[in-house]
Amino acid sequence: MTTWLDEASSTGLDRLGARAADADIVALGVSNRAAHELSTMVFEMLRYLVEAHGFRALALEGDDLASALLDDHVRTGNGDPRRILSESRPFLRAEEILDAVRWLRSFNERHPGDPVRVVHPAAVPDMPGDRAGLERMLADGLSRWHDENPAKIVYWGGIAHTARQDVPSLGKLLGERFSYLSAGLTFHHGEPLDWMPVPPPDHFETTLDAARADTFLLDLRDVPAAVANAPVKTRLVGPAYDPAEDGHYLEGTPAGWFDLVRHTRVVTPAKLFG
Numbered sequence: 523m524t525t526w527l528d529e530a531s532s533t534g535l536d537r538l539g540a541r542a543a544d545a546d547i548v549a550l551g552v553s554n555r556a557a558h559e560l561s562t563m564v565f566e567m568l569r570y571l572v573e574a575h576g577f578r579a580l581a582l583e584g585d586d587l588a589s590a591l592l593d594d595h596v597r598t599g600n601g602d603p604r605r606i607l608s609e610s611r612p613f614l615r616a617e618e619i620l621d622a623v624r625w626l627r628s629f630n631e632r633h634p635g636d637p638v639r640v641v642h643p644a645a646v647p648d649m650p651g652d653r654a655g656l657e658r659m660l661a662d663g664l665s666r667w668h669d670e671n672p673a674k675i676v677y678w679g680g681i682a683h684t685a686r687q688d689v690p691s692l693g694k695l696l697g698e699r700f701s702y703l704s705a706g707l708t709f710h711h712g713e714p715l716d717w718m719p720v721p722p723p724d725h726f727e728t729t730l731d732a733a734r735a736d737t738f739l740l741d742l743r744d745v746p747a748a749v750a751n752a753p754v755k756t757r758l759v760g761p762a763y764d765p766a767e768d769g770h771y772l773e774g775t776p777a778g779w780f781d782l783v784r785h786t787r788v789v790t791p792a793k794l795f796g
Contacts, residue, residue, distance in 0.1 A: 527733045530744035535570050537741045538705070541781055542575050546668070546700040549677040549693060551684030552707045554759040557714040557789035560707045561618035563737070567705070567784070568622060568676050572629065572638055576674055580626065581641035581664060582619070583679030585610040593640035596626040603627070608796025617793035622678075641675060643667050654689055661695035668700075681706055682758050685772060685779035693779075705782040708756060712789035718759070726754045726776050730785045737786040742777045750777035 542548050550567055552560040571577040582589055588610035595601045603623045607615050623640075630637040643663025650656045660683060668675065677684060683692040684704055696702045710731045711720045721727045729749065730740075742750050755771040756779065772779065 525732060526746055526749075527730070527740075528735075531733055531735060531738035531740045533735055533738055535567065535739065537739055538567060538570065538782060539575060541703055541741065542571055542577075544701055545674070545703040547664075547675045547677055547696055548577070548703045548705065549679065549684035549696070550705050550707060551677075551679055551681040551693070553681050553709060553757050554714045554718075554789065555613040555680060556616075556759075556792050556794070557709060557712070558618060558792045559712075559737075559786045559789045560709065561616060561792055563707055563784055563786065564678050565618060565622045565625070568678070569625065571674075571676050572626075577638075577676050578636070578673040579639045579641050579668075579671065579675040580622075581667075581675055581677040581679070582614070583660075583677065583683065584614055586642050586645060586663075588614065589640050590642035592623055593642050596623065596630055596640055597637055599627065599631075604795070612794075615794055615796035617795065620795075639671060639673060641667050641671075657683065657689055657692045657695060660692045661699070664692075664696065665699055680758075681708075681756070681772065681779075685756075685774075687772065687774065687779070703782070704780045705784060706756070706780040708783060708785045709789045710785075710787045714759070714789055714791055718757075718789075721757055722755075724755055725771065726756045726783075727785070729754070730783070731787065733785070736788070738784070740783045740785065742781055742783065745776065751775050 550564045588606055591601055591606045595603050604620055626638050650659050686693040693704050708727050710727050711718055755773050758771050
């Protein structure tokens with residue numbers, strides 16, 4: 523039986539292109555940064571946005587020093603990207619991210635007059651000690667970089683930051699300052715690093731699992747209002763995950779968090795190194 527989910531979802535990226543055409547920043551927020559499938563989907567979406575829609579900057583969440591070195595590499599070829607990533611935060615030490623960096627360098631070699639940058643905000647003297655302060659620091663750093671380097675930005679990070687939330691989150695703050703598109707990349711179950719069981723019935727991922735396709739893209743404008751605006755939860759897995767404490771999630775509504783969702787049924791571990 524065909525459901526609204528099958529009618530509204532797509533296996534291609536055309537809907538991403540339609541929504542991204544007028545966006546200053548497209549955030550690709552993953553629910554787990556150690557999942558191979560989610561990282562490869564982000565890379566695919568990054569390539570599409572760069573090649574087809576003129577995005578010319580990548581903000582790689584998690585390590586500003588590494589981002590500065592990667593920016594130098596993709597622009598000039600200086601440095602070894604594997605070494606840079608191997609000395610960065612653990613969740614960035616992945617072949618999938620290295621593949622994306624190498625592709626950016628290759629793109630810039632082919633387009634020397636129209637390069638893609640890696641965003642690297644200026645360092646702050648003191649890290650905030652609270653969640654709201656951290657979110658504002660991330661938003662302020664990205665805003666300052668954009669002011670100095672006007673470019674359409676793809677933001678690769680975690681749903682905890684990119685989803686619009688009342689904290690206020692990075693996503694909410696950027697949405698107040700820019701034309702901001704929030705895309706959530708979710709999964710149903712699998713083994714990013716540790717086995718993650720199927721989500722409970724009150725999670726949005728459970729609803730998405732009813733689709734026929736194993737991987738698909740969904741525009742929240744095409745979702746029935748009773749679903750898009752219904753209070754639900756979505757999984758939130760940070761850099762560290764304890765299978766015995768499988769209770770990390772966001773509460774809210776799908777349309778409140780995201781403009782688009784790209785969902786995959788099963789995930790496997792990212793190819794980590796370093």
